[in-house]
Amino acid sequence: MAAEEAQVDYSLSNPDTLTKYKQAAQISNKALEAVSGWCTEGAHIIELCERGDALLDAEVAKVYKGKKISKGIAHPCTISPSSYVTPYTPLKSDAEEASTTLKKGEVVKIQLGVQIDGFGTIVCDNIVVGGVVEGRTADLLLATHYANELLLRLMVPPGLVAATEEEKKKAEGQKPPSQTKINQLLEKVVKAYDCNLVESTTCWLFERNEIEGKKKIILAPGEGVKGDGNPEPMEVWGVEMGVSLGSGKVKTLPNRATLLRRTTTTFGLKRASSRATLSEIVKKFGTFPFSMRQLEDERAAKIGVMECVRGNVLRQYEVVGDKEGEPVSRLFTTVVITKNGLTRLATPPAFDPAKYKSDKKITDEEVLKILEQPLAKATTAKKNKKKKKKPAKKVEDDDDDDDDDSEDE
Structure with missing residues (x-):
């Protein structure tokens, strides 16, 4: 069986791989649209997250019926309040956090994802509760949109979407923009709207059963942190953009870290409860992120994960927010780079800048020129x-x- 599995081509050279990514993305996009519609003033975050997960499970169950492949949630439904940076999903057994509701006018971030045969797609979008977008909120969302569009174009390998032979020859001598250059250009965008990038926002190479691959791009990197590698054809990436109305600096919040993920570390767990919890995690989620609320016994899970985290068998995602408590927006797009350019797979819905009124705009000519470039060839x-x-x-x-x-x- 192992020898047979080793012969399977899981790269994008195999058309089945891209098909599975696309089907996972379809479900992720459908669920994002549904959850966005549920986010109204006074709605409880925990209830929205549970409904989102139930929808993801139901939709995944409809595809590849009877096939012996793994499929499921690649990222649980999370809904982050205005100043929260990281995905947030409270537990029912934590009464105070379970009572958290959405407030009118706040920017909330919805993130979720699905995997089919280990090919995960994750998406995140911002919505404004109550739908009224004006003033500094409009500045924030415009800055996030254009910064994200710029980043996607900077990720396209030089010459990949060249329309003429002359353009191809010109691109032959070009190197991909360095991560320093990427950050400099993105800073020009967000500064035009009097905003800042959220520090250490990270884009990762996606691989089978892995959403944090060998290469990464780090935006506004913190001290001693740097990215590694450039996007290339035949790769899938998770592209994240985080923008703040504040300084972009972050702090760890006192909320319980309920989002976790299995690591590759092996450790001899001493407690039976720890072993039982880990066994359930491996069976249900593999190496994809999960929330403790998705485990059979939430209260037992709180105890069971403790030894796993101490032994580095599980990694927990701390709840992080803007240091100054300012509103933050985030986008997450799963993209594929092929010979024809970059395609969005799991992606926030189309953004209409005309709906967001601001007295600010981008004036930098270099940035404007890049924003005009296509993401893919017109063939x-x-x-x-x-x-x-x-x-x-x-x-x-x-x-x-x-x-x-x-x-x-």
Whole structure:
């Protein structure tokens, strides 16, 4: 069995891999839309998170029925209040936190995700409770949108979407922008709206059963922290953008850390309760993040995870917020880079800047020029032109191939 599994190609060279990513993304996007609609003034965060997880489980159950592949939640539904930076999901057994409700006018961050056969897609979007966006809130969301759009374009390898031979030749000598350069350009965007990047916001290379791969891009890195590696074709990335109306500096909040993830560390657990908890985690979540509320016995889980965290078998995600208590916005997009450029898989819904009134705007010419660049090649017209010269039977075959290619764009 192990030898047979070793022969499976899990790279993007195998069309099944991209198909699974896309199906996972479809579910993530559908759930995000639903949860966003539930976020109204006075709604309890814990209840919204539970409903979100139930929806994810129900939708995942509909795909790959009867197939012997893993599938499930790649990131539990989390809803972070205005000044919270990290994903937040309280427990019912913590009465004070369970009573947390959404307040009118605050910016909340909804994050969730799904995995199929270990191919995870995660998405995060901001909504304003009550739907009224004005003043500094508009500045914050505009800054986040344009910074995210700029970052996505900076992640496209040089020359990958070149339209002409001249552009291709010009790009041959170019190197991908350094992470220092990326940060400098992003700073220009957020400063135009009098905002700041959230320190140490991290984008990761995604791999099978791994959402923190070998390469990463760190925005506004803290002291002694740096990114490593550039995006390349045939890769999937989780792209995060965090922006604050404050300084962008963060602090650990007193809330219980309820979001955890299994590490690759092995440790001899002494307590039977710890071993039982870890066994349930491995079976249900593999190496993907989970909330203690997703375990069968929430109260027992609080005890069971303690030894696992001390032994570094589990990593817990501390609850972090803006140091000054200022509103924070976050976006998370799962993207794939193919030979045709960058495609958004799990992604926040389309953003209409015209709906957000601000007296501020981006004026830097270098930034504006990059924002005009496409994320992927426009190849449809060229392919259609070639088809006319082929026999009818061949055209039908090529149509099928082209449909597959166009999905990669």
